[in-house]
Every structure is written in C-alpha cells, then in structure tokens.
Amino acid sequence: MNISKTKQALQSYLDGARKAKLRIALVPTMGALHEGHLSLIKEAQKIADVVVCSIFVNPTQFNDPQDLEKYPRPEENDLRLLQEVGCDIVFLPTVDEMYPSTDQPWHLDLGKLEQVWEGEKRPGHFQGVTQIVYKLFQLVEPDVACFGQKDFQQVMVIQRLIDLKNLSVSLHIAPTVRSAEGLALSSRNMRLSEAGKQKSLALYRVLDHIQQHFKTEDLHTLREEALAILEQEGEIELEYLAICETRSLQEVDHIDSSKKHVALLVAWVEGVRLIDNMILD
Ligand code: PAF
Numbered sequence: 001m002n003i004s005k006t007k008q009a010l011q012s013y014l015d016g017a018r019k020a021k022l023r024i025a026l027v028p029t030m031g032a033l034h035e036g037h038l039s040l041i042k043e044a045q046k047i048a049d050v051v052v053c054s055i056f057v058n059p060t061q062f063n064d065p066q067d068l069e070k071y072p073r074p075e076e077n078d079l080r081l082l083q084e085v086g087c088d089i090v091f092l093p094t095v096d097e098m099y100p101s102t103d104q105p106w107h108l109d110l111g112k113l114e115q116v117w118e119g120e121k122r123p124g125h126f127q128g129v130t131q132i133v134y135k136l137f138q139l140v141e142p143d144v145a146c147f148g149q150k151d152f153q154q155v156m157v158i159q160r161l162i163d164l165k166n167l168s169v170s171l172h173i174a175p176t177v178r179s180a181e182g183l184a185l186s187s188r189n190m191r192l193s194e195a196g197k198q199k200s201l202a203l204y205r206v207l208d209h210i211q212q213h214f215k216t217e218d219l220h221t222l223r224e225e226a227l228a229i230l231e232q233e234g235e236i237e238l239e240y241l242a243i244c245e246t247r248s249l250q251e252v253d254h255i256d257s258s259k260k261h262v263a264l265l266v267a268w269v270e271g272v273r274l275i276d277n278m279i280l281d
Contacts, residue, residue: 001082002089007139010091014052014140022049025172026142028133031055032072032187033081036177040146041085043174052140053082054091056098060106061128072187091140098135106131110160116249117240117264118153118275129154130161137169145169150176150184152262152277153249176276178204184276196270202233203265207278210243210263214280219243219253230267239266239273246279255281 004010017024025048027040033055044051055078062068075092082090106127113119114126137145147155155173162169177185182204183197192200206226213222223241230236242251246260255261261280266273 001079001087003079003092004089005092005094006097007093010052010089010139013089014050017050018141023143024048024050024052024140026136026140026145026169027051027053027087028136028145028147029053029055030057030071031078032074033078034185034187036148036150036185038081038085039177040148040174041082041087043172044144044146045086047144047172048142050088052089052091052142053087054093054136054140056091056093056132058098058128058132059095060099060131061125063122063124072190091136098132106134108134108161108164110157113153113157113160113249116153116251117242117266118151121239121266126154126157130157133158134161134165137167142169144172146172146174148176149173149279150186150276152264156247156249182208184274186274188272188274191272192270196272199233199236200269200274202230202236203267203274203276205229206241207263207265207276211278211280214243214255214261214263219255235269237268239268241265241267243280 002013004013014024025044027044029037041051041053057071057073059068079090108127108130110126119126147158149155159171162171179185181201183189183200189197206229209229210222210226226241230238242264244251244262244264246262252261262277263280264277266275
C-alpha cells in the first residue's frame, strides 16, 4: 500500500495509473475508520482499478474548535485496516499541505440545501466539506468517488458540487452499514455504553416504521407514531425527524408519487449525537 503525505507524492504515484488508463476511485474520509468506511473501500474496489483513500480531519468543516481537537486520530489502526482490506493508496496530508497560505477564500452557492438540517445546525459545515472534497477531486481526478448514504445530506451536497463545477467524476453512494440489530455504524458509537447502544436501536425502529407505513398513513400520524417509539424508549433527545424530498431535502407534508423521499433523523443518546436516515421509495 502506498502512503503519500504530500500532493506531489500522490500525483507522481497516480501519474502511472493515469498513463495505464486505470480507473481511479476516491474514498474521502476523516479517519477513525470502521466497517462502514471499509465497505466503501470494498465497493470502490469492485468498480475501479485503483482505490485512493484520503484521511484528513478537515478543519474548515468544524464549527466547534473543541470538536475538531477531540476528533479521534487513530492513524496506526487506520493504516492497518486499510492494508488489510487491500486499499492501494492512502493520502495522509497535513493541514498546511491542503490549505496553503496562498489559498483563495471558498464559497459555493448551495442554496437551500445548506440552510436545512445539518446545514442549519452547523453553519458553514457544508462549505468546508465542499471545499476539501473539491480540492481532493482536483488532485486525484477520480473517475468515481464513494460516499456513504449515512450522511445523506452530505451526498446531496457533493452531487450539487459536481453539478455546479461541471465535474466528470461520478458519485457512488454506498448503503449504510448497520449492526446486526440495525444501529448505523459510526465512529461516535464508540462513546456509547452497551445500554446506550441498545437504546439507540430505537432510531432504526423509527425509520423502519416510517418506511413500512409511509404509503398507507398520512405523514402527520406517522410522525406521531414515530415520536411515540422514541418516547417509549426514554432518554433519547430528538433533534429532528423529517420526511423530505430527496434532492432538495425540503420537508413534505404528503407523498408525491412522482418524487423520491427520505426520512432524516438526528437524536442524542448519552450525550452522543446520532444521525441516520432511510430512503423510503
Ligand atoms: O464524511 C466525512 O468523513 C467528511 O465530511 C469528508 C467527506 C471526508 C470531507 O472531509
């Protein structure tokens, strides 16, 4: 496995792949890798010849400096996992490498997409995400980029980036990896006790309930039922639950059969913010 720490080292490694007309996949991550990330690498391996995984805790997407400082950086373990799964290249740049002082300010017009849900809760977050992903796209020039469905709004934002910048990369969205009981895998789950993990399964039950019934029940009733599931479990603090049209992520009050919908859910368990979603149709 090649480990490149500079853009130059990565470029010279990728030059060979480009000359050989190999198909390149990029899996951008912030490290602290778990099965969810590894499944992205495995999907990438199926659709490309060379898989590049970037590990970079991107400062511009954090609006809380403490959150950035506390973000786990288990580099040795990440590299071991990537080696085991057979990743070809790991790109491990420093902050100075990705954000040289000559950098121009970044702003992308994401419209309403960044004014709702995660965008509203974390102002500037998606500007930071698009800024770093654009830099990585420019550098790696991947044929395909793999992202997890778990961060659904992020995927929609990246698609918007691709459209706005007219990029030729195609987006591969990999399904959320869940524990056997349904909990969406996340680096944050490490901070939950066993009891907390059990409690968090209510999130999956809520989404599953919505998916089972959205065609036959009105959305107001469905929402009440979903909230009752969370209340029954207790000690879960709901941040938001919404049924939205998938592209715009605007909340809907009825299902339009000509469109696709997604249920978005964020809740807190034991002080841990858990995010999940389910595509409904
Ligand atoms: O999903 C993440 O881990 C990050 O937002 C990403 C896409 C790697 C950009 O820093």
